[in-house]
Amino acid sequence: MRIDKFLKVSRIIKRRTLAKEVADNGRILVNDRVAKSSTKVDVDDIITITFGNRVVTVKVLALLDSTKKEDAGNMFEIIEEKRL
Template sequence: MRLDKFLKESRLVKRRVVAQEMIGIGAVRLNGRQCRSSAQVCVGDTVEIAYMTRVLKVTVLVDDEKELRKKQSIPYVLQEERRVNSDEKPW
């Protein structure tokens, strides 16, 4: 599954366009590296998302689109959450 679609379907980002913009500016990393929106996400991958005031690090548990759309499925497990100042860029 594409990275931008995973972010939207797993509810880490509200809209796919926003996910694409975040990936474009480098606020999302896949397995520690910057990537494109079309990067493929697989089970076991690590995704880091830098929001305005925090950075989330999650491990992917589900990469199937049909499973992600089910409300009871858990698409990721939170590894780390850390706060950052809004004026500094985490990357």
């Protein structure tokens, strides 16, 4: 699954266009490598996202094409969240 779609479906980022923009600006790392919006993610990948003044690191637990709001949190696990 593409990183932009994963971020949208898991509700880490609300809109896919915003996820694409964040990725294309180099603010997303997948397994410590800069990711483009088309980068594929798999289960157990580590994603690091820079949101303004904070950095969130998550581990991919599941890849689902669509989810309900209640189930979106089961797609990832927050490993670390820190402020810059």
